[in-house]
Amino acid sequence: MIWLDTLVQGILLGGLYALFAAGLSLVFGIMRLVNLAHGDLIVLGAYLILGVMHVTGLHPFVAVLIAAPVMFGLGWLLQTHVLNRVLGDDILPPLLVTFGLSVVIQNGLLESFSANSQKLTAGAIEAQSVQLGPISMGVMPLLTLASAVGVIFLLNQLFYRTALGRAFRATSDDATTAQLMGISPSRVFAMATGIALVVATVAAMYLGTRANFDPSIGPARLLYAFEAVIIGGLGSLWGTLAGGIVIGVAQALGAAVNPEWQILSGHIAFVLVLLLRPRGLFPRAND
Amino acid sequence: MTGAEMPILSLSSVSKSFGALKVTDDVSFELAKGEALGIIGPNGAGKSTLFNLIAGNLRPDQGSVFLDGKDVTRETAMQRCSSGIGRSFQIPQPFGHLTVYENLLVAARFGGSVGAGEAPALCMDILARTGLAAQADKVSGGLPLLQRKRLELARAMATRPRVILLDEIAGGLTEGECHELVATIRQIHAEGTAIIWIEHVLHALNSVVERLMVLNFGKMLMIGKPDEVMAAREVREIYLGIEA
Numbered sequence: 064m065i066w067l068d069t070l071v072q073g074i075l076l077g078g079l080y081a082l083f084a085a086g087l088s089l090v091f092g093i094m095r096l097v098n099l100a101h102g103d104l105i106v107l108g109a110y111l112i113l114g115v116m117h118v119t120g121l122h123p124f125v126a127v128l129i130a131a132p133v134m135f136g137l138g139w140l141l142q143t144h145v146l147n148r149v150l151g152d153d154i155l156p157p158l159l160v161t162f163g164l165s166v167v168i169q170n171g172l173l174e175s176f177s178a179n180s181q182k183l184t185a186g187a188i189e190a191q192s193v194q195l196g197p198i199s200m201g202v203m204p205l206l207t208l209a210s211a212v213g214v215i216f217l218l219n220q221l222f223y224r225t226a227l228g229r230a231f232r233a234t235s236d237d238a239t240t241a242q243l244m245g246i247s248p249s250r251v252f253a254m255a256t257g258i259a260l261v262v263a264t265v266a267a268m269y270l271g272t273r274a275n276f277d278p279s280i281g282p283a284r285l286l287y288a289f290e291a292v293i294i295g296g297l298g299s300l301w302g303t304l305a306g307g308i309v310i311g312v313a314q315a316l317g318a319a320v321n322p323e324w325q326i327l328s329g330h331i332a333f334v335l336v337l338l339l340r341p342r343g344l345f346p347r348a349n350d
Numbered sequence: 351m352t353g354a355e356m357p358i359l360s361l362s363s364v365s366k367s368f369g370a371l372k373v374t375d376d377v378s379f380e381l382a383k384g385e386a387l388g389i390i391g392p393n394g395a396g397k398s399t400l401f402n403l404i405a406g407n408l409r410p411d412q413g414s415v416f417l418d419g420k421d422v423t424r425e426t427a428m429q430r431c432s433s434g435i436g437r438s439f440q441i442p443q444p445f446g447h448l449t450v451y452e453n454l455l456v457a458a459r460f461g462g463s464v465g466a467g468e469a470p471a472l473c474m475d476i477l478a479r480t481g482l483a484a485q486a487d488k489v490s491g492g493l494p495l496l497q498r499k500r501l502e503l504a505r506a507m508a509t510r511p512r513v514i515l516l517d518e519i520a521g522g523l524t525e526g527e528c529h530e531l532v533a534t535i536r537q538i539h540a541e542g543t544a545i546i547w548i549e550h551v552l553h554a555l556n557s558v559v560e561r562l563m564v565l566n567f568g569k570m571l572m573i574g575k576p577d578e579v580m581a582a583r584e585v586r587e588i589y590l591g592i593e594a
Contacts, residue, residue: 226459226466229448233456236445243405244509245431245461347447 068198069319070312075200077311078208079273081304082266083284084291085214086259088303091292093235093255094150096157100164102285104260107168108134108267109276113181123183127268131261138260142253150252165281172278183271207269211307214262215300221258222300231255235298290333296343305344309336356419358383358544359435359513364403364413366396366568373399374410375568381513386545388555388576391565392588397548398440400565401515404546405437406430417513431461436511440518440548442498446491450482450501453490454508461509473508479534480504496523503534513544520551528554556580564588 087101098104108130115126145164149156191202222228230251234241238248270276270284287310294309295302310329317328336344357380366374373396381387389397402408404415406427414423417433425433445453454473458464464472477483480500485493490501499519506514516535520528532554539545539558549555555576556562562579564571566588572579579585 226455229452229456230460232448233445233453236447237443239407239427240439240443240445241456242427243407243431243437243461244457244505245428245463246456247428 065319069315071198071200072204073312073315074308075204075208075311076315077304077308078204078211079266079269079307080287080291080310081211081307082207082214082262082269083288084295084303084307085211085218085300086262086266087285087288088292088295088298088300089218089262090255090259092298092300093231094252095154096146096150097154097161097289098256098259099158099161099285100168100281101161101259101263101288102283103165103168103172103281104134105263105267105270105284106276106278106281107172108260108264109183109271110172110176110181112183112264112268112271116183123185123268123272126183127264130267131264134260134264135257138257139253142256143249146256147249147252165285169278169281176278178277178279180275180277181271182275183268185272189272203269203272207273210265210269211304214265215304218258218262218300227251227254287329290329294333294336294343296346298347299343299345302343302345309344355383357381357416358385358418359404359546360416360419361404362414362416364400364410364415366399366403366408366410373568374403376413377565377568377570378413379563379570379573381544381546383512384539384542384544385561386539386547386559388559388562389546389548389565390550390552390555390562391571395565396568397565398517399568401437401517401546401548404513405435405515431509431511432463434510434512435515436461436506436509436513437515438499438502438506438517438519440521442495442502444490444493444498444501444505446489448490449487450490450493450497450504451477451486453501453505457505457508458510464508464510472510476504476507479537480507481530481534496527499523500531503531507538511543513546514538516545516547516549518548518550520549520554523551532557552580 083105087098090096090098111130111133112123112126115121115129116123145160146157149160188202192199193202222231230246234246234248234251241248290310291306292303295306309332313332314325314329318325359381362378364374364377377400391397403410406425410423414421422430422433445456451473454476455469458469458472477486480503482497482500482504485497493501503519520531523531528551535558547555547559559576561573562576563573564579564585572582572585
């Protein structure tokens, strides 16, 4: 029964990784931009929620509602004034710029908040759990997974049911032709990055309530997110959820064998998927 | 053309070079509201480049493009689409991951500024008129060439243009298919949309257009009534390769 429990805990952990990855997947899918600052932007979101809680005394679940629009605006401005200027046929400039952004955010946070660990305190809900037969599930991990499913469901609705979503997909297919159809790629990209940072803020809330964070943990979150996107298959949002769960389960299983193996097991699972299915579990049909 | 009325589109001494090669050389013409103009010329004469200059994919080195008397030379392709220039590509470029219907919906909602309420009906109507109704929910990346060409026309129509640029959409079609296409284009024309049509299938072209332009080495060789242009000695020599 311990294995079943480990599996369930792994799936729940996968929800957090899927939340890390959803924003990255969205941005990559639409503009082929690998945002190396994604992990640091999540950490920035966590500090922003912390700041909102500090000033207003609100619960993290409410504070995130204030932080999310701010992060949307930040994403919009970042894309409009920085990233749109480096997007082009050459993939190196956006990589360099987002790498630089990652360094700037880490050091900016270090300067402003010191290297001390912080945590978003959610109160009694953190200790609550539900018992399902022999398995005990924490309420917060359950909410994390439910949020991941919810976020990915909503993103899919946006993609396939709305005019904005069709503009996302059309621009992703062919930005030049999209312009001839009256779409402004730079505005579409700005919306996409804004939405990606809203998702990152949701991820930040669960990251900050689940464990301690400090300015240096962004790059490791980016790595998990990146692995989840690749495992799922580029461009597939449900694939990204599956990818997050694969890493979560691998880490939980590794940790059950030996706690030192937790992180390594996740990376091994990633390498195995790359070896067996180089295009990921759910690749798009005609790429 | 009535002299008093403002032309819908006019080009004034438009030139464009790629390196040393002058692909568009001092081209000037006016297109009246609702007029249909055909463009012919040998391969490499600069026909598609002229479309790129009109649609805004390319900026001219010299000269200006006017839409409704307004200088749009500095406007982007997106802005020109919204002001009423629609175009189809010689090599079909559908949004491959979108369905046929979604391709039109994107064009209608963004390029045509059609509201969410009326867009579906407009798109279904265009699909019916272009013979694509049965393909509406197919992913456009997998369509055969003929249907991709029809999609080019349909998508350009969905932007609700006042000037539609058609780039060799009849090429490679059977006689019957070509006949259907001409009927569709005639209908668009009858509804008052101005048309510029680049085409090698001359009988199809000449059954629709009121004027014909001949391009050669980027220069406008002639413009006039189709029968007069086709009868002209230099056109027969240079374009048709016939010794007159």
